[in-house]
Amino acid sequence: MIPAVPSQLLLLAIVYALLAFLLLVLCLGTRWRWSLKVALVLVVSGFYLFSYQSLRGMSGWPADDELPRKFILLSAVFDEPSPGRGHPGAIYLWVNPMKDNQPLEMPRQFKLPYEKDLHRILGDGVKKARDGNTQMGETEPRRGEGGLAWLRPAGDDKLQLKLSDLPRAQLPEK
DSSP, X not given: OOOHHHHHHHHHHHHHHHHHHHHHHHHHHSOOOHHHHHHHHHHHHHXXXXXXXXXXXXXXXXXXXXXXXXXXXXXXXXXXXXXXXXXXXXXXXXXXXXXXXXXXXXXXXXXXXXXXXXXXXXXXXXXXXXXXXXXXXXXXXXOOSSSOXXXXXXXXXXXXXXXXXXXXXXXXXX
8 A cells, every 4th residue: 555645645746747748748739939838837837846856755755854852852863974985974863852841742854964972862761751750851052162153154053962761741649
């Protein structure tokens, strides 16, 4: 049986192919001005690219957003770098973002560049989570060495991640 998301993506691809065919028929079979035909082709192509990028986040691809400031760590997968093949490596995180100290309903996947220290911290956090100690994470930017911070591009900031045990809920007295 085919999973729901790939079949929906296949259906979407078929719909876009049909739309492109109809646009081709309109462009070849009408006496509209060429500028209008070019504008139609650009609008349909732009809409296709926009919807593809939008659907990417829904079909399990890592979010392009930055990691939330506070989150609950659910799992992590480590793709270690391979210098011989030029593979930089990555760390994939599944987290529940927190808002007002409450986890949101839907978990998200994030992709981080591979760092040995981050691998160690997250590996320990995953082990603790498997042992029943839910891990809460906090992020803050870590500035690089040397130079003035305001002169460096924003992309030079690395992520500093701290994990701690989630405090147990206290039950009210009877």
